Amino acid sequence: MRKLIKGNEAxxxxxxxxxxxxxxxxxxxxxxxxxxxxxxxxxEVGGVFVQAESELASINxxxxxxxxxxxxxxxxxxxxFSLMMEGVSYLAASRLPCVLANVQRGGPGLGNIAPAQGDYxxxxxxxxxxxxxxxxxxxxxxxxxxxxxxxxxxxSDKYRVPALILSDGIIGQMMESVDxxxxxxxxxxxKPWALTxxxxxxxxxxxxxxxxxxxxxxxxxxxxxxxxxLKKSEVRYESFMTDDAETVVVAFGTPSRIAKNAVLxxxxxxxxxxxxxxxxxxxxxxxxxxSLIENNAKNFLVTEMNSGQMLExxxxxxxxxxxxxxxGTTGGVITDEDEMTDRIIALCKGGSRG
Amino acid sequence: MTQKIIISGFGGQxxxxxxxxxxxxxxxxxxxxxxxxxxxxxxxxxxxxCHVIISDSEIASPIIKCADTLIALNSPSVDKFLxxxxxxxxxxxxxxxxxxxxxxxxxxxxxxxxxxxxxEKLGNSKSANVIxxxxxxxxxxxxxxxxxKSAIEKKFASKGGKIIDMNLRALELGAVSV
Numbered sequence: 001m002r003k004l005i006k007g008n009e010a011x012x013x014x015x016x017x018x019x020x021x022x023x024x025x026x027x028x029x030x031x032x033x034x035x036x037x038x039x040x041x042x043x044e045v046g047g048v049f050v051q052a053e054s055e056l057a058s059i060n061x062x063x064x065x066x067x068x069x070x071x072x073x074x075x076x077x078x079x080x081f082s083l084m085m086e087g088v089s090y091l092a093a094s095r096l097p098c099v100l101a102n103v104q105r106g107g108p109g110l111g112n113i114a115p116a117q118g119d120y121x122x123x124x125x126x127x128x129x130x131x132x133x134x135x136x137x138x139x140x141x142x143x144x145x146x147x148x149x150x151x152x153x154x155x156s157d158k159y160r161v162p163a164l165i166l167s168d169g170i171i172g173q174m175m176e177s178v179d180x181x182x183x184x185x186x187x188x189x190x191k192p193w194a195l196t197x198x199x200x201x202x203x204x205x206x207x208x209x210x211x212x213x214x215x216x217x218x219x220x221x222x223x224x225x226x227x228x229x230l231k232k233s234e235v236r237y238e239s240f241m242t243d244d245a246e247t248v249v250v251a252f253g254t255p256s257r258i259a260k261n262a263v264l265x266x267x268x269x270x271x272x273x274x275x276x277x278x279x280x281x282x283x284x285x286x287x288x289x290x291s292l293i294e295n296n297a298k299n300f301l302v303t304e305m306n307s308g309q310m311l312e313x314x315x316x317x318x319x320x321x322x323x324x325x326x327x328g329t330t331g332g333v334i335t336d337e338d339e340m341t342d343r344i345i346a347l348c349k350g351g352s353r354g
Numbered sequence: 355m356t357q358k359i360i361i362s363g364f365g366g367q368x369x370x371x372x373x374x375x376x377x378x379x380x381x382x383x384x385x386x387x388x389x390x391x392x393x394x395x396x397x398x399x400x401x402x403x404c405h406v407i408i409s410d411s412e413i414a415s416p417i418i419k420c421a422d423t424l425i426a427l428n429s430p431s432v433d434k435f436l437x438x439x440x441x442x443x444x445x446x447x448x449x450x451x452x453x454x455x456x457x458x459x460x461x462x463x464x465x466x467x468x469x470x471x472x473x474e475k476l477g478n479s480k481s482a483n484v485i486x487x488x489x490x491x492x493x494x495x496x497x498x499x500x501x502x503k504s505a506i507e508k509k510f511a512s513k514g515g516k517i518i519d520m521n522l523r524a525l526e527l528g529a530v531s532v
Contacts, residue, residue: 258414
């Protein structure tokens with residue numbers, strides 16, 4: 001079925017399709033359509049919606065439902081996600097699958113309700129305390145709000161790593177046509193670790209407190225090995241006109257939509273421009289960047305609605321093998337298509353590095 | 355073909371419903387459409403607005419910097435969004451509410467007294483926003499009337515035949531008024 005719906009609603013329905021029956025959340029713009037939708041939809045499918053008293057409560061309710069083996073979700077926006085950080089670290093340490101979403105707004109601080117991407121570091125480098133990562137997916141349309149939410153539930157259950165949908169106010173608020181899958185069967189993944197009642201079996205313990213440092217180190221090793229598995233098997237990205245591109249824009253979410261038009265405009269003037277859109281921000285698509293350099297790419301133009309965060313991951317990957325440039329807007333200001341086009345063309349005219 | 359439309363007015367004038375109806379009609383047509391509402395705090399008497407883009411190709415940003423059409427249902431909307439209307443764009447104005455000189459330059463200006471038209475011809479001012487869609491469709495020729503009609507029938511299916519009929523008459527009234 002094809003339907004014109006908001007990104008936030010597409011994300012919520014995606015969760016329902018993926019078999020999520022527990023949602024706990026606290027209101028914050030620009031993601032309020034998610035709890036509004038869930039409060040109506042989950043009771044229809046036998047699920048549970050709770051408006052928690054705070055973000056701290058929400059994330060700890062997620063911990064409880066996940067420990068019991070359920071598919072569970074919470075969503076929020078930037079300041080709310082900061083409030084959840086302690087709980088997110090506990091979820092990661094306890095290896096509890098769940099799906100979180102941050103529909104980012106302008107920051108830092110209370111900021112504003114305009115779209116932004118200032119929470120990239122917080123999303124992909126861990127965010128809370130300790131040595132952990134999340135699976136981070138970056139939708140660029142209402143369709144992907146749905147599809148990547150479904151994927152997030154599957155990946156999170158498979159790897160026992162919390163998954164985060166890192167979206168922004170535009171993708172959350174905009175409406176676009178979405179193909180809604182009608183016959184999706186959620187993955188059946190055994191959870192022998194879950195707290196389901198210990199009658200007839202030895203008891204399970206879900207916790208993140210390990211006073212023996214060797215035991216704690218073993219857990220850390222398990223986490224790191226899991227992240228290596230993710231890097232091997234779960235990297236996702238979209239390449240647009242990159243085959244012969246000399247200048248490659250790297251962008252995710254809203255700026256990637258704008259970049260597509262800028263690339264087309266540069267192409268129309270005969271310049272070899274392309275776009276790489278990471279869909280998984282963690283694991284980051286490193287290999288494709290290397291192959292672009294081996295191919296033809298001389299310049300990378302990282303474009304974000306922040307002051308240069310994914311820029312650092314691109315620089316680490318490029319490692320001096322090509323030039324890396326940056327165009328950013330902050331505070332909720334949206335990427336300007338004319339300016340991006342000008343910058344792409346200027347880089348193309350500049351030719352190879354001097 | 356890409357048509358970028360900004361619709362703005364008081365909260366309660368049906369600004370968001372009108373934008374959504376245009377987007378839904380475009381989807382009926384098999385085109386791509388994006389709809390982006392103002393979701394912040396809009397003042398009473400201010401400029402609730404939405405950006406609608408309809409296109410036969412992929413749509414980049416749903417935010418409009420340079421509109422083909424501005425539908426302004428009150429005066430603050432003219433002041434705020436005229437700078438975002440391209441120089442040869444179409445300005446559709448609700449002249450029941452907007453008064454004074456419109457400094458629209460070379461743009462095509464069409465003024466319709468929506469509130470009095472709706473009251474006199476339809477007996478109720480609720481569907482003023484649909485009158486202007488009828489006018490928009492007639493003037494721009496980008497949406498076929500039957501597609502808008504089928505979007506209206508779907509949109510108001512749960513509200514019954516009377517409401518559908520009133521909106522279809524409003525659509526027709528808009529088309530014959532320009």
